[in-house]
Amino acid sequence: MSLPVVKRDERGISTLYVHDKPFFMRSGEIHNSSASDAEFLEKNLWPALRGLNMNSVIAPLYWELIEPEEGKYDFTLLEKMIASARREGLKLCFLWFGLWKNAESFYVPAWMKKDTGKYFRTEKVSGEKMNTISPLCKAAVEKDRQAFTAVMRRIREIDSEENTVIVIQVENEIGLLGTDRDYSETANAAFAESVPEALAAALGKTGTWEELYGEDAGEAFMAWYFASAVETIAASGKAEYDLPCYANAWLRQSPWFPGSYPSGGPVERVQHIWRAAAPSLFAFGPDIYVPYCADVMDSFATEENPLFIPEIRKDAVASSYALYAFGQKNAICFSPFGIEDLALDPDQLDKPPMDLMIALNIDPSAFDITGSKECLAATYDLLKQLEPLMLRYRGTKSQQACVRHGECDYSAFLRFTECDLAVSYGPRMSGKPLGACLAFELTPEKFLLIGLNCTPAFHNKPGVNKKLDMLRMEDGRVVNGEWVSGRVLNGDEKMNLRFGDMPGALMVDLYQY
Numbered sequence: 001m002s003l004p005v006v007k008r009d010e011r012g013i014s015t016l017y018v019h020d021k022p023f024f025m026r027s028g029e030i031h032n033s034s035a036s037d038a039e040f041l042e043k044n045l046w047p048a049l050r051g052l053n054m055n056s057v058i059a060p061l062y063w064e065l066i067e068p069e070e071g072k073y074d075f076t077l078l079e080k081m082i083a084s085a086r087r088e089g090l091k092l093c094f095l096w097f098g099l100w101k102n103a104e105s106f107y108v109p110a111w112m113k114k115d116t117g118k119y120f121r122t123e124k125v126s127g128e129k130m131n132t133i134s135p136l137c138k139a140a141v142e143k144d145r146q147a148f149t150a151v152m153r154r155i156r157e158i159d160s161e162e163n164t165v166i167v168i169q170v171e172n173e174i175g176l177l178g179t180d181r182d183y184s185e186t187a188n189a190a191f192a193e194s195v196p197e198a199l200a201a202a203l204g205k206t207g208t209w210e211e212l213y214g215e216d217a218g219e220a221f222m223a224w225y226f227a228s229a230v231e232t233i234a235a236s237g238k239a240e241y242d243l244p245c246y247a248n249a250w251l252r253q254s255p256w257f258p259g260s261y262p263s264g265g266p267v268e269r270v271q272h273i274w275r276a277a278a279p280s281l282f283a284f285g286p287d288i289y290v291p292y293c294a295d296v297m298d299s300f301a302t303e304e305n306p307l308f309i310p311e312i313r314k315d316a317v318a319s320s321y322a323l324y325a326f327g328q329k330n331a332i333c334f335s336p337f338g339i340e341d342l343a344l345d346p347d348q349l350d351k352p353p354m355d356l357m358i359a360l361n362i363d364p365s366a367f368d369i370t371g372s373k374e375c376l377a378a379t380y381d382l383l384k385q386l387e388p389l390m391l392r393y394r395g396t397k398s399q400q401a402c403v404r405h406g407e408c409d410y411s412a413f414l415r416f417t418e419c420d421l422a423v424s425y426g427p428r429m430s431g432k433p434l435g436a437c438l439a440f441e442l443t444p445e446k447f448l449l450i451g452l453n454c455t456p457a458f459h460n461k462p463g464v465n466k467k468l469d470m471l472r473m474e475d476g477r478v479v480n481g482e483w484v485s486g487r488v489l490n491g492d493e494k495m496n497l498r499f500g501d502m503p504g505a506l507m508v509d510l511y512q513y
Contacts (some may be wrong), residue, residue: 175262
C-alpha cells in the first residue's frame with residue numbers, strides 16, 4: 001500500500017492522496033490539551049465530534065509527554081489516539097508540539113526547560129532572555145530531531161498499512177514575539193555574516209542580512225534559522241516515515257511590525273526564505289481568526305503553496321469559507337479550531353478573555369458558535385457528496401465559487417461559457433453564514449448551484465440580443481456526485497432564487513428566446 005502523498009493531479013492541482021485516492025480533509029483541530037489524556041478522549045472528545053461529517057481530525061502530540069525522561073520515549077497517548085481515531089473512522093493530522101508552539105517553548109520536556117545553559121534561549125536587544133529556545137541552539141534542535149524521528153518511526157510501525165495518520169505539522173506558529181530577532185551572542189555572530197549560500201543562490205545575489213533585507217533583516221534572519229531547524233527535524237522524520245509535512249503561520253497582521261506577530265514564521269513575505277531552507281515541507285498553512293479570512297486564503301493559495309488551513313474561526317461563517325476554500329481555492333484541508341466546542345451550548349462556551357483577543361488581534365466573533373454546528377455539519381456532508389463533481393470540474397471554468405470578502409463586498413460576477421452569474425450577498429449577521437456560492441456548469445444550459453445566504457441571477461453575455469430565462473428549476477440534493485431531484489420550482493419561486501442560512505442545492509436549466 002502506498003503512503004499518503006501530496007502531488008499534482010493531471011491538471012496540475014496539488015492534491016493529497018490517501019491509499020492512491022484524492023482525499024479532501026474536512027477537518028477540525030481540537031484544543032491544545034484535549035489529546036493529553038486518553039480518558040478525556042474517550043469520554044469527551046470523540047462523542048463531541050460525531051455528527052459533524054468530518055473525515056479527519058487535527059490533534060497535538062506533546063514532546064514533554066513523549067519524552068518525560070531524556071532518551072526514554074512513551075508512545076502510549078500516540079498509540080491510543082491512532083487506535084481510537086481508526087475506530088471512529090477518522091484520519092489524523094498530528095501537530096508536533098516540539099521546540100516551538102505559539103512563539104514560545106511551551107511543550108519541551110522539563111529536563112530541557114531546566115537546562116538553560118545547554119539549551120539556550122533567545123534574547124532581546126536588552127539581553128532579556130525569552131521563553132523561546134533559540135533555533136541557533138544546535139543541541140536543542142538535535143534533541144527535537146531525535147524525538148520527532150522516533151515518533152515517525154513508531155507511527156510507521158503501527159500505521160503504515162492503515163494510514164490513519166496522513167499528514168504531520170512540524171512545530172506550531174513558529175517565531176518570536178516582542179522582538180524582531182534573537183540578539184544572543186550566537187545569533188549576533190551569525191547575523192553579521194553573509195546570508196547562507198543556498199539563500200543567496202535562490203535570491204541571485206549575495207550580501208549580509210542588512211544589505212539584502214534592510215529594515216526587515218531581523219525577520220528574514222529568523223525565518224532562515226527557524227526554517228533550517230524545521231528542515232533538520234522534518235527531513236530526519238520523513239527519512240524514517242515519509243508522510244507529508246507542513247508548517248503553519250500566525251498571520252502577519254496589525255500592527256504589522258515583526259514581533260507584534262511571530263517574527264520568522266512562514267508568513268507570505270518570507271516564504272521564499274522558508275522554501276529555500278525547508279524543501280521537505282509541502283505547504284505553509286495560515287491560522288485565520290481575522291475578519292478577512294477570504295483575503296488570507298487568496299494570498300496563501302498560490303502555485304507554489306497549496307492551501308492547507310489547519311486553523312480557522314469556528315463561527316457560522318466557517319461554512320461559507322469551506323465552500324470557497326474547496327470550491328475555488330482547491331484546498332487540501334479546512335479545519336475550524338476548537339472543533340469539539342460545537343457540541344456545547346453557545347452560552348456555555350468558555351471564550352478567551354477579551355483583552356487577550358484584543359492583544360492578539362483576534363476577531364471576538366470568531367468564537368461565537370451560534371448556529372455553527374448544524375451549518376458546518378450540513379456543509380461538510382454536501383462537500384463530501386460533491387467530491388466526484390469537484391474532481392471532474394475543478395481547475396476548469398466550469399467550477400467557480402465566491403464568498404463575501406468584507407463589509408464593502410456586496411456581490412460577485414462569475415463568467416461561464418454562454419451566460420454569466422451574478423451573486424448578491426445577504427447582509428452579515430451574528431450567528432449566520434456569509435454569502436457564498438459554488439456553481440457547476442454541467443452544460444452551457446444546465447447549472448448546479450450550491451449556496452448560503454445569497455441570491456444568484458443569470459445574465460446573457462454582452463451583445464446577445466435574446467432573452468434568458470429558466471426552463472426548469474429543481475431543489476434536491478447531491479448523492480455521490482449525482483443529482484437527486486426534489487420539487488420542481490417553476491412557479492413563483494423562480495422570482496426569488498435565493499439561498500438561506502443552511503446550505504442548499506438547486507439544479508437550473510436555462511434557455512434563450
